[in-house]
Amino acid sequence: MAKIVPLFSSSKGNSYYIQGNGTAILVDAGRNLKQIELALAANDLSMRSVGAIFVTHEHSDHISALKVLLKRYNIPLYASRGTLHYLVSNDKVPPTARLNVIEDVIETDDFRVQRVETSHDAAEPCGYHITTPDGRRLSIVTDTGYLTDDAKKAISRSHLAVVESNHDIDMLKNGMYPYILKKRILSDCGHLSNEACADALPHFVGAGLTRIILGHLSEENNTPHLALTGAIDSLNRAGMALESDYLIDVAPVATNGKSMLF
Numbered sequence: 001m002a003k004i005v006p007l008f009s010s011s012k013g014n015s016y017y018i019q020g021n022g023t024a025i026l027v028d029a030g031r032n033l034k035q036i037e038l039a040l041a042a043n044d045l046s047m048r049s050v051g052a053i054f055v056t057h058e059h060s061d062h063i064s065a066l067k068v069l070l071k072r073y074n075i076p077l078y079a080s081r082g083t084l085h086y087l088v089s090n091d092k093v094p095p096t097a098r099l100n101v102i103e104d105v106i107e108t109d110d111f112r113v114q115r116v117e118t119s120h121d122a123a124e125p126c127g128y129h130i131t132t133p134d135g136r137r138l139s140i141v142t143d144t145g146y147l148t149d150d151a152k153k154a155i156s157r158s159h160l161a162v163v164e165s166n167h168d169i170d171m172l173k174n175g176m177y178p179y180i181l182k183k184r185i186l187s188d189c190g191h192l193s194n195e196a197c198a199d200a201l202p203h204f205v206g207a208g209l210t211r212i213i214l215g216h217l218s219e220e221n222n223t224p225h226l227a228l229t230g231a232i233d234s235l236n237r238a239g240m241a242l243e244s245d246y247l248i249d250v251a252p253v254a255t256n257g258k259s260m261l262f
């Protein structure tokens with residue numbers, strides 16, 4: 001069994017802790033170090049167990065702890081070439097950082113981690129498909145305007161997936177955001193809507209996905225209830241039943257002490 005602990009998830013900050021057999025990896029570090037350490041401690045976890053950090057892209061809600069974190073712990077960092085280039089050029093990592101480009105797939109601490117293509121307005125964004133030391137598979141796909149074929153393939157091969165369910169389209173359209181920001185979020189390089197996420201889920205559950213975490217919910221243009229009911233309704237319509245066919249939860253803005261085994 002492996003475990004994922006969503007530490008933070010929203011445009012205020014994102015970080016996921018994934019535990020295999022004793023070792024762990026962190027995907028994104030988008031709050032300050034103190035907050036991430038406190039979130040780990042609240043789950044009886046520690047940064048000392050983290051063998052590698054993977055970053056999806058350079059937006060601050062995914063990297064804001066990096067510089068201080070890597071100074072304090074010097075854990076190897078993995079990201080795409082474009083993301084690393086941005087981080088170095090913009091002084092977001094310390095000069096001593098152990099940087100590793102992930103071109104396709106790498107193995108570290110018995111985890112196998114493969115890049116997943118996302119579509120987002122960042123230098124070279126990606127998601128990750130992770131195989132834990134005991135062969136359990138999860139995908140983390142957030143910050144994407146649509147689900148690429150690569151992302152669909154990765155999620156279909158997963159036991160657990162964190163899939164973005166960012167906004168309710170009507171709430172966003174009728175909300176207070178400036179037009180230009182609405183356009184960005186709705187674009188192919190923006191964020192995945194509840195509707196797009198919900199539409200895709202039956203295919204994934206049909207392919208064998210049993211655990212779903214809806215992630216990166218907007219605090220302005222979404223509610224956990226809307227995201228969850230949209231997803232469950234869509235799966236119901238496809239004849240897939242909660243509890244017997246799949247489990248689903250929403251990644252909290254900040255850890256609520258819940259984790260998901262897979």
Ligand SMILES: [Zn+2]
Pocket residue numbers: 010011014059061062143216
């Ligand atoms: Zn983000």
Ligand SMILES: [Zn+2]
Pocket residue numbers: 057059120122143
């Ligand atoms: Zn982003």
